[in-house]
Amino acid sequence: MRHDDIWRAIDTLAAERGLSPSALARQAGLDPTSFNPSKRRTPDGRLRWPSTESLAKILDSTGARLEEFSALVTGARAMAEVRPKGRTRLPLIGMAQAGGDGYFDDGGYPAGAGWNEIELPSVADANAYALSISGESMLPVYRPGDTVIVSPAAPVRQGDRVVTRTSDGAVMAKLLLQRTANRVELASLNPEFPDLRFQTRDILWLHRIVWASQ
Known part of the structure; x- marks a missing residue:
């Protein structure tokens, strides 16, 4: 799991719900700046990762399943749709x-x-x-x-x-x-x-x- 992949997944989840990353954080009860690009690295350039608590809150607030979010992290471009057979x-x-x-x-x-x-x-x-x-x-x-x-x-x-x-x-x-x-x-x-x-x-x-x- 790469740092860029998990942040891309958060950005995609927000977009799927018609939200900006800031609006997603606010909806989940977090500081609106939690997911801002400027917060993804420390001032000295070290990688900053979202906490498991933050991830749990955004999944709960959007109704997304962990499996769906994991698919975004591993490269899916969108949340899974219900796919008909055939x-x-x-x-x-x-x-x-x-x-x-x-x-x-x-x-x-x-x-x-x-x-x-x-x-x-x-x-x-x-x-x-x-x-x-x-x-x-x-x-x-x-x-x-x-x-x-x-x-x-x-x-x-x-x-x-x-x-x-x-x-x-x-x-x-x-x-x-x-x-x-x-x-x-x-x-x-x-x-x-x-x-x-x-x-x-x-x-x-x-x-x-x-x-x-x-």
């Missing part, structure tokens, strides 16, 4: 292409001949599709080149990771913070990117991410 071929397109015309129909389902195919774990939704992540707004959970499976049929709840298309044609992967009759609030998992707010009428569809390559 494999299937799904339509695949790059996130950067997805905002173009002709790739989705009016219902938000894959359409047209511009899609490639990829073999991935199967899902029950016959309209499921795969996207190749681009950009840095979802770091450290999703990295450029990662593949996510998106299910239009899956129920979407607050806190879910979603793919959405806006009325101006933008397609993006975000975290759903809140959805009301009038407003939709979305967050980037990367805390360096700002939250986004839309009028509900400006969101054409929201589809839930149900699986991600790691």
Whole structure:
């Protein structure tokens, strides 16, 4: 276990919950500066490790299991998703292409001949599709080149990771913070990117991410 790996795991756990490292510490009842980068080494350069008590508190406050956190430490890029059994071929397109015309129909389902195919774990939704992540707004959970499976049929709840298309044609992967009759609030998992707010009428569809390559 390396020092950098355990801090990366803490950063990823925070991002999975839509939090900065400081907000994660605060939620766990710790000093908000506990996980700041400046606290990860002593003034003379020695490595500073989080205490087992701190780790226990962040696991308790987020509901994450020790096994899930251990997987992050050993190299997993995201918390484990529930993976359906079996494999299937799904339509695949790059996130950067997805905002173009002709790739989705009016219902938000894959359409047209511009899609490639990829073999991935199967899902029950016959309209499921795969996207190749681009950009840095979802770091450290999703990295450029990662593949996510998106299910239009899956129920979407607050806190879910979603793919959405806006009325101006933008397609993006975000975290759903809140959805009301009038407003939709979305967050980037990367805390360096700002939250986004839309009028509900400006969101054409929201589809839930149900699986991600790691």
